[in-house]
Amino acid sequence: MTDPKTEGPLLQMRGVTKSFRGARALDDATMTVGRSQIRALIGQNGAGKSTLIKILTGVYRRDGGEVLLDGRPVDFRSTAEAQAGGVVTIYQEVNLVPKLSVAENIFLGRFPKRRGLVDWATMRAGARDALAKLSLDIDVTRPLGSYRVATQQMTAIARAVSLEARLLVLDEPTSSLAEREVETLFGVMRSLRDSGVSMVFVSHRMDELYEICEDVTVLRDGRTVAEEPLASLNQYELVSKMLGRAAEQVASGARAAARPRQQAEPVLAVSGAASAPRLKDASLAVYAGQVQGVAGLLGSGRSELLRSIFGADPLDGGTVVVSSDAAPIRTPREAIAARLAFLSEDRRAEGIVPHLSVRDNLTLALLPKLTRRGIVDRKRQKQIVTDYIARLGIKAQADQPIVELSGGNQQKVLLARWLATEPAVLLLDEPTRGIDVSAKAEILTLVDKLAADGMGVLLVSSELEEVVSACDDVTVLRDGVSVARVDVERLSEESLMAVMASGEAVPSADSAPNKDKSDD
Amino acid sequence: SVDSGGSSEGGAAAGAASPAANCAIATAADPGNSQPAADTPIAENAPKLAQKDTYRVAFSQNANNGAWRIAETQSMQDEAKRLGYQIQVTDAQNNQSKQIQDIRSLIAQKPDALFVAPMTEEIGTVIGEAKSAGIPVFLIDRTVSDSQAKAGTDYVTTIVSDFVQEGKRAAYALAKATGGTGKVIALEGTTGSSSAVDRKKGFEDALKECPGLELVATQDADNQRARAQDITESLLQANPDVTAVYAQGDDMAMGAIAAIRAAGKVPGKDILVVSGDGSKEALQAIVDGTMAANVECNPRFGPKAFEVMKQYAAGDEVPTKILNEDRLFDSSNAGEFVDQAY
């Protein structure tokens, strides 16, 4: 192990600037990465983290500033060049090739060969080895896309690790990983560091940063505002630096008290819902004025549950009753008519319409209501859009294409899309994935307020902390079956973890989820 | 059946030509059909055809659209039916390689005789294959190139019109109608087809003898009515002083007439149109006064084709090239023939 102080830093980025169509994304950004160091790179959504990384690795050309690797100026023009220079990156969105096999994804660009031809056997063995380091044992001949997102993310990591980088850049690798996988990843990162590899780690989860990183670079509005050892800042100070103002309350604390049920009848009652292949038998109820949580391990069927409630996936069995109206919901259209709203977990594939403006994206679900005698009421549309941009603090112009917004701001627009329909029940699937701490707090506060105003909310989140702090009641799914309910009194991360893992209900007055049936 | 001779009418009408004519061809008689060379060899080495009461024959048509080709196919089918023969027709849809494929597929079915209307002159190799299979081939309306297939050996004979002569006759007719002065635009048929190439040659060569007629533009209109109309519109706008149009085919002529009308001029008066094919529509146009003259290119090959086939089966001497006789139609005789036209 070398001492970073004696040898000079591995990477120095100084005074980097970058504009997109006249808008500054980076303005004097600086980042220094020492040897055998894991550096956190943090900032609000849109602060410029991904842009800085993409400049380092040659995806974007910088407008100004310099990049020094090992003290020598470098100017990579493509990811390939960066890789040849020892800089390997895992980009924010999972960027692999879904229809090729897992093995090929790991070896794309450097296939092992025998007599000039691709040596499949060696490749498969190599892939299995690379995945084994991440404690993953899967069929490497299957197409990558047939695995869930977390596995794909782990494959991307396995690929990057096997590339034997000097500098490994990880842009939000953990946003789709569960705790166990995060731990595995951290284990690998530590051993890499011990073998002399430096890393840049981006995450919006503060506790992760403190767990794995030594130093931190804070970006705000495209400028580096702090570069220091992480230990010298506490979480509150760190967030304050990120925001440029005193953080009122970091990560919205647990809600004061349970909201009372306003009505006896649930606004949404689900019983025995099944949807092939992963949802088998799920039951729950959502009451007006409450936030109902759904927890479960990855792949436990949470997303499928929400999708089939909303008519996005076919419901093969069971019933979904909205506001005691027996009419079945078969399509999103009918769901919207029944005053449901659904925020998908996959922003890119199921949320944004990239080249449409923020305005059109925001009012997409509202179009029927904005139409008077066949004509869209542009004035009202404008008013609503202005209103939501202000209310949610969206950093964007109304007529900007949504694709130009940072991830967090896109998410807010999508949330606004559904809020504008004034739903009776809001289905949220991972609403804060990839969202910075302050925006997350804002969104959770908003959810809290919406519930207080009488909306029913069904919230899926992989972040237990979020579930615990936001929900009045949590249904736990396991292998597509609702196995338990945890009510507000017993709600804690530990209790949830225990139930999720064991599938055993915590003893409680009304812990059997199917008991909800008796309500209707 | 093929009527003979147009030259006499041409000659008779020539006297009426304007004395102001400033070139020879404006007053000359219609040059008429060309005659087969006296020394045309006899088909001797082609596969023999047995004499039978009925035959199973095949006909490879190169494209079965447009009135002309349809009339040709119909004529072949009608005549076969009349004679009680079985006929199989393929349509290459304007595609040389499809025609080759068609012919091979026909050879595979071993007909007694094979009639081919070649798409281009260069399908000769497959004609040779028919010879190897022992099937006598008769070419109609176009021929194949000598270098690929030999007349009288690889195929029996070819029954064709003389396109060069057609172009020449059109030029004469045009010169006569215009009195030998004016600006002319020409519309050509399908790029590279021998009819288009030869008619152009005949027309332009003859026109050289008439300096008063200036050819201001030539465009390929692909035998399409709408295309000819578009092109004529554009050309008339760029050359407003045009006084005559030569269209190689009647469809293009009809398009040109429509374009002349759309340009606010009177076809047959402001602008004269001469065309070739001899369709009913064209003859009617002559009767109506919108077209000046038309050089026939008779599509009704059926009777002649089967007659030749029977002669060949009977062992008669068949020349390796048989020329079709085409008439010249103008205001003096169009009315008489319009009802028989295809």
Added chain:
Amino acid sequence: MTDLATRPAEVSALRRIDWPTMIRRYGAAAVLALLVIFNIIFTENFLDLRNILFVQLRQAAPTAIVALGMALVIATGGIDLSVGAVVALSGQVTAVFLLDGVPPLVALPIGILVGLAAGLFNGTLVSRFGIQPMIATLVLFTAGRGLAQVVTGGRIQTVNEPIVEFLGLGVIAGLPISVFSLIVITIAIIGVTRFTPAGTKLLAVGGNERAAGLVGIRTKWVKTMAYVVAGGLAGYVGLLELGRIQASDATNAGLNMELDAIAAVAVAGTTLAGGTFSPGRTIIGVLMLRLLQNTLVAHGIPREVAQIAQGLIIVAAIYLLRRSRDAR
């Protein structure tokens, strides 16, 4: 360094003329303008109102109408290879009915119905059966023209109906029918896409079909409608073409029109991937390509050379568009 950073306002002021955007918006229009200027100088009588309206615009109008339909289909991320064949089919069917003595008031709508039905067929294959648009529309591309030939036996049928003559030679408000129709159709399409939700729905389906489905848009219906409208417009153009040559020509009517239309849409700066729609620029694209062709014809350039020029102009146009997009 700091100097630069503190003067962003000035910098952007210098760059006020946003060339890339200008090229994207007005590139085709600029080429069109150049061609017009060239013709004014070098082509006799070009500026004659009769020429502009009754030759140039009238020749372009049918393709432009078809291109508008194509632009709708392309906006959904699809493509329609069958429009040319549908033009032929609708014209032939109408011609046959007219020749059979069916009153024009029945025969003409039937032509449009044929187009709509073809569009429905395409749309159904694409949206219900999930067949890739190019292959789905290849079916009618092949069979449609065949059917048109079957209907008329491959013959050109001359139709001497006053209504057909009116379609071809008639004048409304001083404009040829086809030009007048183009204007009406353009206004209608722009009106509908601007003022009703249809436009946004169309772009949403083309931009992200799954997202559109999740906000309650009937994506299959929207896609089908795009093909139906494109088919209907092609059907109507079939009538116009029938009127133009006063005859039905199954083999040649609408031949290659789909490629002309696609080229125009592309030159207009629309990506074939879907999610964008610009009717005005599509028409300018058609006018530009048509005038180019006519200019070459008028100046006696042989067809094969004209083809080379057309190909090169299309490449040049999309190359400039691409550059302007990159420069953003």
Added chain:
Amino acid sequence: MSAATADVATVGHRLALQRRGTVAVLVLVVLLASLRYGDAFYSGINLTSYFDDAVKYSLIALGMTFVIMTGGIDLSVGSVILLAGVAGGLASPYGAVVAVLVGVGTGAAVGAVNGLLIAHSRLEPFVVTLATLLWARGLGLQLADTQTVVYGSGALQSLARDKIFGLTTGFWLMLLLFAIAAVALKYTAWGRTVLAVGDSEESTSLLGVPTRMTKFSVYLLSGALAGLAGVVLGSQTGSVSMDTGVGWELIAVAAVVVGGTLLTGGVGSIGGTLAGLLLLQVIFTIINFENGRGGIEINSYWQNVVRGAFLLVVVLLQTGVGRGRRKAS
């Protein structure tokens, strides 16, 4: 995400089924036809003519398969056949080798232009190759002075005349190229990269794999194969006429898709393309034979209708197969 992941899992499977379906339908059609038409259908001249006719389409379909696997399309192949066929024909007096080199070289040159514009300037393949369809044809016509070009060289015709096991050398050459292509797809880095680029070009380039060369190469290959097809055609028919290649690109595209290659790229099969092509072409022979039976005559206008309907039936069957399987799994 769930829909997408599910798709990926089944799409390859579905296409594989589709491929087998294509082969099955092909075998079935040929069996039925030989029962109906007897020996004549199997006769040497019919088979050679059928396979020979397939050679040129197969060659462009082979190039098209790789292009489509990258998510692109090459509409220019029909025109390239004309241009290269003309160029090869003009060069044929200088010997067979020269003719082949000139033909393939011309095709490759046009392909390189397409490739540069698409891979380097990142223009849309559909439009670029549409423009090339225009200019390459114009150039071919110009070069030939709009006259049919005759192939002079005798040696070249060995491609069309010499037979091995009853089929022409041209056909065996085509088969050999398909075999090489199949190996290249599965066992070369290039082949795998072609699929990767078609699946997700952005990802592939972010993974540090140069995508430009790969994209360029498929257009180059497609052009070169179309050039070869032009020369083969010239050698088979002894000439190249000016109508050559009109609309052939769509025959190739249809064959590729029927063969189980996804138009959006990322999944594909070389053998499937050959099966798809043979299937779509067999219909011509059948129509001709059916006419010969003298019973119901398939009027030539119906041919296009029949071909369109046949394509429809084939793709509907395939989606039916895909759907049925999807439900079952």
